[in-house]
Amino acid sequence: MNPQGIIPNAAALLWALAAAGLAWALIAKFREYAALARADARREEPGIPVFFRLLLPLTGRLLPLFRRPVFDGERNAAERRIVQAGIEAAIKPEEFLAIQALAPVAGGTLLVLLYLVLLSAGSAKPLFPLSSTNTAMCLALYLLAAVYPAAWLRRQAADRLRAIVRALPFVIDLLTLSVEAGLDFMAAIKNIMERRPKDAISGELSRMLMEIQLGKTRREAMRHLADRVGQPEVVSLMTALIQADEMGVSLGATLRIQSDQVRSRRFIRAEKMANEAPVKILFPLVVFIFPAVFMILLGPIVMQLLKHGF
Secondary structure, eight states, X not given: OOHHHHHHHHHHHHHHHHHHHHHHHHHHHHHHHHHHHHHSXXXXXXXXXXXXXXXXXXXXXXXXXXXXXXXXXXXXXXXXHHHHHTOTTXXXXXXXXXXXXXXXXXXXXXXXXXXXXXXXXXXXXXXXXXXXXXXXXXXXXXXXXXXXXXXHHHHHHHHHHHHXXXXXXXXXXXXXXXXXXXXXXXXXXXXXXXXXXXXXXHHHHXXXXXXXXXXXXXXXXHHHHHHHHOOXXXXXXXXXXXXXXXXXXOHHHHHHHHHHHHHHHHHHHHHHHHHHXXXXXXXXXXXXXXXXXXXXXXXXXXXXXXXXXX
């Protein structure tokens, strides 16, 4: 038997056995994590991405670290974002901080596994050579994994708050009609929730009703709603309703004034965005569109001049 052929075959066999052992260990570990996930109903929440669900079982030993007072600021900021995103039932602030810490490690581990998988069997030459381009790609993927949790949570919170502000005028109109038709405030809120689909603003109203049913006063529940959302339109509405309740002013008239103010703010915001559009489009226009237009218009002329001379 040729000794030179034994070494590559043995290396390939060892590599295959190592890969099989690693796959078996990963499958066993993920079965354990799946059992934990089934035991913890929060892991089945549809509001969090798969990347978070995969890392959540690994955060157990990091949670005591992120519960320390030194992380109070980061934990409070994460809690506010989580509440604004509407996923407080799915993930805790310290769990999110642990996911942020684990995300770069997970990204680096995936890159190492990818590099090992792409090694050619029985050869020292990798299918994914460590060139400058590939190194830059690996670094970009590593940084993407590091910033993904915070970016996703920020985007989720912004989208949910935008949906609440967009639906607010219609909710105020329905609330005004219900109050002027003779319903009290609580019955009007329930009437709106029955007629509206399950969206962000319905979830906030449902939470407000639940707090009132659990013993909080209506003013406290409205203050908590304003604190959770934090948008000027919602804060102004809740403040006006609290003041009307304290001074005995008609809720119908207060709601009509708030409806006009919300629509005015919405119109002003649309005008502001329209005025900012030309400035925002200037950069892509100069960097991408103008060069392409100049190449199309001047390209044939330059080619003719280079071919025939000036």
